Amino acid sequence: MAPPSRWSCTLLLAALGAATASELQIPLIPQQSPSRAGNALGKPLVNTDDLQASIKIESLVERAKDLYEIAQKSVHEYGHPTRVIGSEGHAGTLEYIYSALESLGGYYTLSEQPFPAVLGKVYESRLVIGHEVPESASPMSLTPPTAHKEPVYGDLVLVANEGCDASDYPAEVTGNVAFVLRGTCSFGAKSELAGKAGAVAAIVYNYDSGDLSGTLESPTPDHVATFGLSGKDAGPIIEKLKAGKVVDSIAYIDAEVKQIQTTNIIAQTVEGDPDNCVMLGGHSDSVSEGPGINDDGSGSLTLLEVATQLTNFSVNNCVRFAWWAGEEEGLLGSDYYVEVLPEEENMKIRLFMDYDMMGSPNFAYQVYNATNAANPEGSEELRNLYLDWYADQGLNYTFIPFDGRSDYDAFIRNGIPGGGIATGAEGIKTKEEETMFGGVAGDWYDPCYHQLCDDTGNVNSTAWLVNTKLVAHSVATFALSFDGFPERSKASMQSASEEPAKYHGHRLVL
Template sequence: MLSWLALSVACAAVAAQQIPIIQSTPASAELPAQNDKPLVNSSALQDHISGDRLMERAKKMFEIAKLGEDEYNHPTRVIGSLGHLGTLNYIYSTILELGEYYSISNQSFPAVSGNIFESRLVLGDEVPKSAAPMGLTPATKDKEPVHGKLVLVKNEGCVSTDYPAEVTGNIAFIQRGTCPFGTKSELAGRAGALAAVVYNYEKGGVQGTLGTPSEYHVATFGLSGEEAEPIIKKLENKEYVDSIAYIDAEVKSILTVNIVAQTTQGDPDNCVMLGAHSDSVAEGPGINDDGSGTMSLLEVATQLTKYSVKNCVRFAWWAGEEEGLLGSDYYVASLSKEENQKIRLFMDYDMMASPNFAYQVYNATNAANPVGSEELRNLYVDWYEEQGLNYTFIPFDGRSDYDGFIRNGIPGGGIATGAEGVKTKEEEAMFGGSAGDWYDPCYHQLCDGVGNVNETAWVVNTKLIAHSVATYAASLKDFPKRSQFSVSSTYTDTVKYHGHKLRI
């Protein structure tokens, strides 16, 4: 068998030809016998989880991220990079080595990737500190600064009539709210704006994404409500505000791959599904985000082969999560109604080892989500309590790959250890660490390397992943039956994130 490095190089050549990276491996017609293996149980599967094994995987993942150095000048596993291709082949080869216990399928799909190289916004005689280019924004014309007056757009800029004629040849100033940022940018472009600035209705900044590219999108910044307030007053008083916008960026289409491994045994009409994302951001190697989840799934999948299962278990590694949940969205959208109904629940495992961790459980309730989500939430809660560990609930707000499943009627939930959120004094007392600091001080940065994972938290959460898999692989007797695509408007109407960036 080729080494992961050789596989990475081979796949890079294949990817350059824009064809699927790996051919699908169908399930064997003669399924391997598993009746000589004991039925999986939680405590036994948990006992196989080892911090040493996880850390060895982390070291290998960092070496894989180094494959991206030639193109990005630092380790990265962003989609389209050699580091991500190496990650895909590490996942694939690891599962392949487990023999016929799993069937492997590889779902190629077109994805968009955006890079921002330089940006600057000047409003009047100020350079706003909070100004940030939107994800997937195009560059300004010819990648040069554009100059014009700032024009206040009516209402929230969600219909063409909100854009006055004077927007043409100038820079649109638009309030955040009601419709996606991509809609605002497109309408500004259609109105002839050179660029757009979306300002917050709250004091904080706007870290958003334009989402699916449009030929009418214009270079778009987000701005905090605090810095926008004095500018709005000037514009409402008919004062002239000169503005300069500059973004050097690229938005390109690439081909990438989701990898899905399913047990060849177990009821195929009742599948227990779990996932992590295989990619990092361009800025760093992503060993915690989400190398930790990727490797936890690999370790649980490896140890599960020692046991038989009653319900099929389906592991997924999504590509393009950092670009806006691209892989998981594509997967769920491609399911037929029949295949959708076979997935009894989806469990999301993103960032399992943050250094300043808290044990976080998504607060998924049946009132706001497909029925079964609350039962999954309670499974995590019960396990933490049985271990004598503290936990905290976090919003189920669309920030990770569960979003597409919830929107398509599949019960879901998950756990995490925190990203750029700030640990409170109460959480410091509950989990240790440092109040006032991010849960992951290296979130989306170059320093997200091997030294950025907390081994204690990682082992604890990988054991909890093993518990979730073992529980539902052995029996779904007490888990609610699937309902017919019922999704509460509470979720769809209130969730403002799609991945780690705001979309509205």
């Protein structure tokens, strides 16, 4: 047996009671003194053209091969390569990133931020309604199992309204299966209310014909085994229930939900004004189903390569890189980072840039449509930086919703301007996009999204190189100057959005 890695030891210490970075005496924010124009290092001031020119696809591809080999460390436990949090593949990923940064000659101050995370795994599930097994039925992420991990039996009971109040659940729900319409409140809230009403399981059905796959988010003792169901499959059932007919069901989920410890990695330039930081991040973990070389190996390795090449330059403003853990479980690492960030440190972050999935095989150059009207001021200026760069390269781009699907969410909800780029996940490429970007209309942008085939052959080198150069441009621009970029204000923190997002990570939450 190989000796435990430094990450295994760190997480073991955290599990033994050092649940916060302060208890491990690890700084949440790298501390350093301001420095201007790189005089102490004697290096040229960062220049966007030179930084972009230093980015080579060969280096990115070699890093991807390394990452896939690391994912193989999980085969003995999962039966296939993965870098999901809690796995040896993820511990190896953290070790790889930290060691690479540590080798850069003290250019960065490094910190580790352990935090508690929730890991859920569904081993087996089945839902029978009447005499049918609906094809669209899928267990919610972070669902508990059915009682004793055995099938449970009960009649479907139609819940009133959208199941967001205890009064919506009739007495007949006790001992039966709650049938709840999606909307207004989170899936987790519906599952909890169903559990409190005595239901043995819950089914949340869609308000349109599409399938419904989401997450219960933070576990509670009252959650019950919960499925999502398409509106198409739900329609005939609702008609029967409203006509007073009895519809019986069998629900079965064998699942595990457990708390583990995992770790964010933060690297900040030693030089540069620490009161004016440009921050960027990607996530270090994959889903359990595969090695995650595009999602988000491509983003996390882009950050690592840009961080490496930046060491050839000096900076005026500090640059802070972050590798988040637990993104695939619901943006856990980035949420935790912002949650424990003191107000004065929040104000030092001038903007946050999110880089998740940089090289989808059937790519489109996607820019989050982050406007100042709906987000902290500065988000639109960042968006326009991306648009201008693509236009200068003669490249097309398209907008995608800024809807909480990635790690920018906690930042914009706490008053920090944000934005980012991507190349597409499970969405369908349109005919217009086929004309704009090539590829195949009607197929997913990433046909291997959240699957075992998200390996080294699942990254488009053209898209990955182009977007890594754009990431380098975004870093160089703000590391040099924030001239013309909106100042942060405490008013922006106080006016941050309180509205629930449709997504929290890649899974629906309401």
